[in-house]
Amino acid sequence: MLLPIFSSLVLLAPPAPKYPADAIAPALRENAHAVVRAYDKTVVVKSASQLVETVHRVVTVLDEAGSDDYGQLMVDYSSLRHISYMRGAVYDAQGQLLHQLRPAEIHDQGLGDAGGSFMRDLRMRYADLRQPTTPYTVEFDYEIVSENTLFYPDWRPQADENLAIEGATLQVTTPTALPLRFEEQHLPAGAASAPVATATQTTYRWQLPAAPAVEEEPLAPSLAEQQPDVHLAPATFEVQGHAGSLASWQSLGQWVYQLGQGRDALPPALTARMAQLLTTTPDPRERARKVYEFLQGSTRYISVQLGLGGWQTAPATSVATGGYGDCKALSNYTCALLKAAGLPAYVALVGAGAEHPDVRVNFPSSQFNHAILCLPLAAHGTVAADTVWLECTSQTEAFGYMGSFTGNRHALLLTPEGGRLVATPRYGAQANSQLRRTDLWLDASGGAKATVRTRRLGLAQDDYAQLLQEADPVAQKKYVGNHLRLGHFTITSLRLAAAPTSTLPGVVETMGLELASVGTVAGRRLLLTPNLLGRLGTLPAQVGPRLTPLALPTPGLYQDTVRLHVPTGFRVENLPLPTQLTTAYGVYSSACTTLPDGTLQYVRQLETRRPAGGAPLPAARYAEYQEFRRKVSHADNAQVVLVKTDA
């Protein structure tokens, strides 16, 4: 391998400028905070248990907004991932060397406090080459030796918005006996070269041409889903002596399953206690619920990520004695408890998080960050077969509920026969609903008192369930207050309570409000928007043509009923016209009527839809969607006009 030329001998000759900023094509400067001049990644698979990743990355920082992200380099490492070297240099706009990074300027830091991890051996080294004036160019070189071959590096040169690239390359060399698996995404034609094979190894090459900076647009798929990317994975691998195959989901599941084998033994007393449930609670679902309640009442989540411990569960006995564990340990423990209670279940791996993209199903590889439990229930009597999914790290989650954290996606079941990719529960609009009833007593000066009762079900209650379980009343009031879009208000009372249906968790929020100037005084008239709390959030304005596809949020059902008690001395002069909209994006209706006792009743319902399911829609549909939102917004903001009767 060639050593980068950092020798002082070079300084004797006048140095040739490197990466001068003015060599960047004008088109690449457009909307760019920084331009990647070179991004060359080399991956050499040494053996089933070791790979070496080398990166050469040169970025010209064009303005201050690009400085923090690109003028510094952070590389993480752990007990299975070592940094061989980190080098850097910075050049001025003309490409003259300003400074060469010295080893003493590389900082080293533990990352243990990030993300609430209790035990984690992840650390990072970082170097700061930010400059007081832009443009400037940083050049970084580093090499990582990884003994965690379950994961191969990714290659996504244009990972951020406002970043242009002049070009990038990826080269992977692997022994013939260890074939490479890869999945290409959004690659331009000609990006991939034909693999070159020798007797002992094969080399793959990819290359990206120059590309201008992109800007994220509202309601768009994440950049990660839109930009060119090559995902790499091994066919076979070995981590700390545990060999496995990624040929299929089955084989990946097999490997993880075997790591956990024999770790499900429980203390005999606990086994007996669970077995007793067989007689006291014959109904399997009810029995599973009892086991889950036992788990939630006696354990808590503590994250542990040390070496192989990132995939291998701690023994069930350690959870039984200490009362804590991470997602794998708690799922494994629960699986053992259920087994003892005559309910065979499977641990399942999942990519958790509301923003986590679903598994790329055609590319078996480790795409997971969490473990849950899947309990199939056979049909018995008149009860049909069913599957119960359990989140074992939460002490408060509803039995059988996945929510936005792990619902609506794929999970990998770990069975004795290997892995099986299955779908977790789907939550549609009905399982993401918010029903609200507001009583509003208006006074003559435009102030009001209100009582509000909101029931949220399914996904819509996820945040509120957390608020109910984890926040004290003062913090609850603060959160609810921060989410009210009202000019001036005082929350006089607030109460949250669990209100599940038979199938979904729910939270009811009961609130008293004092509102100042909720009605607008206009001479003898009072104007008021009866849709006090349920106005649909605004759609970010489109500036210029829409470029990226449209990704709509999860469908939901939102219903508001407002009873407006008209102050004495006023009569209704004008009511908003009823609105009815039926589109592919949603169904909307609103109407305001006068009840026999003179009270105004405003009823509004919106059910949002996704015409293509979760798949993004073409950019051209944005205008149509915008029009729908504009009409909803217009109707939502319609006003009631009251007028004084005494003159």
Added chain:
Amino acid sequence: MITKLRLAGSLAALTFLLPGRLLAQEAPAPVKVVKIKFGQPEPADFDAKSFVADSAASGVVLYDYGSTRFRLKGTNFQLESDRVTRIKILKKAGYDLATIEIPLYHRGSDEEKLVGLRGFTYNEVGGKVEKVKLETDKGFTEERTSNIRVRKFTLPNVREGAVIEYAYTVTSDFYFNFQDWTFQREVPTRWSEFQATIPEYFDYKMLMQGYEPLALQTSESQQAQYNLHTEGGFTGGSGLFGGGGSGRVAASNEVITAQATNYHWAMQNVPALRDEPYMTTTRDYVARINFELAGTRMPGSGYRNVAGNWDKINSELQNSDEFGGQLGRVAFLDAALKPLVTQYPDPAARAAAVRELVIKSVKYDGTNRYSASGPLKKSYELHRGTSADVNLLLIAALRQAGLPAQPVILSTRAHGRVNETFPLLEQFNYVIGLLPLEGGKDLLLDATEPLLPCGLLPQRCLNQTGRLVGSKEQAGRWVSLTPAQRHNHYQEIKLKLDEQGNLVGKVHEEHGGYSAASVREKLQQLGEKKYVTELANRHPSWEFPAYTFSDVAELSKPLAFNYDVRQPAGTSGATSELYVSPLAGFGQRQNPFQHAERTFPVDFGAANKDIIVLTLTLPQGYTAELPKAASISLPDQGGRYIYAASSPAPGTVQLVSRLTLDKPVYGAEEYASLREFYRLALAKQAEALVIKKP
């Protein structure tokens, strides 16, 4: 009765010094000292009745005890601190209270060491208390930085209703760094107690801060014994008891008896500490006692003043290599500075030019320090440095350019307020420059933020007061950091109404002072297009056909933003009338003070001014019913809101909304009026005009 220490309206009352001799006189009425038996919880800890008043809390600290004493390790003093904590876990949300992190500092061969860790969890199961021991080998040690090692452990079997307790001892070679004691946490504390036994050799200053009263405060003299062990061999007089001479010494053990003072403080039923908007840092508000070594009085030698007074701090800084030592010649800037001296005869203009040069030479890396990280030449060559590297270079460069600039040390808002009665360098974490100008005015200078004009300090520095470090020992003085500049926002709006109720017009917006700084910052991050998109997001129905920004880079001028706007008609009422609230979209949308209660002062950093002048042209022949004028003043000349509506010519309406807040900081007792002030301002801005056809 316990004296309540909260003195409304006076910020200085937040902290007070505890002079040793006054302690006995000021001691509150005695309370019963709470004692626990480690390993044996009280039955009441498992009785739900004991926690009825804590229904809101996720946990309660039942008992928190610390004590620090001195001991000799060989001939050197060490600090030895015990900690005993017992916590009731009430809710699952409180489980985090059972995971403990203890940062331990080490430097060279000096270190802090954790010994004797032990702990238990108690759960009531079927009427019986079940006790589980903490297995200390299940802990985890993380080398967080090269000087900080974090010991972590988590108690086993933690459930709702559990009682956990743990105890440990930390020994420390850093007796200069006598750890403070915090009485208050994010959960309520029943009893928090601290004891310090300090031998006559050490003189510590003690500073109490916070809003909570002490339940116990005593001090008594006692005899203390220290075991002095001298190694055999040649000694060069190292260690506190090393003596003056050197020579061959045999190993020896000796017991030394000294006078010591045993201080004792406790608080009872301390409420949870909560974060509020417009605060500096909770560190400024938490109930806490701080210690600072003021001097030593070793046997055989007189009193040696270690921290002492501000004059001493002044000389210490002047003589320090990393501070005063850096303010000499900066030869490497000679060539760049010379032309500036001739080009700018005016001191203020020259200072601005020198500052510009420093900004372009060294980038602030985000680290706040009051002393340099190394030679200034090094940061100059690296083009990067801490706040001290940048601003000490600025001061040195100003001096070299013939301007008598002086350093002012301060504490950033996130670092906490400076207490003037406590001469303690650790209170500071930042340095800026001060240049006296003609007419007795001082120009405060900082070169860390390229987007700020000369003379405007970064927001992080707006923390009331700084300390000027004079070139002579007595020349130090306090300098007010309260800025003359405000958050200044001015809008001039010209709108035309048509018969359908649509509004079309032009807006001229100016951001001055701190408002300009934040808009420039935002523009740098977002770019103009996204900035306008964000504005559009706040007004979904509005259209912005054209916009321009000017004086974005002219930092000394207000930033101007001009745009055209189209607002479609709202709901029409009676056909013969139009209702428009033209100001509503241009003012603040929400009262910034949403919450009805407030415990701590509101600290904006700078004063505020927000003015809107709106001229509305009515459709031909229409007339407008004008809203009533209003004027609202805050008590104590704190601020004013003025609203006026007039018709300067037939067919036109002028609305003026003028909000000024003249103080950077408002006491908690002023909060209600501040909130009401905003409510009224918002109500007036929302008021509708009734526009009538003839």
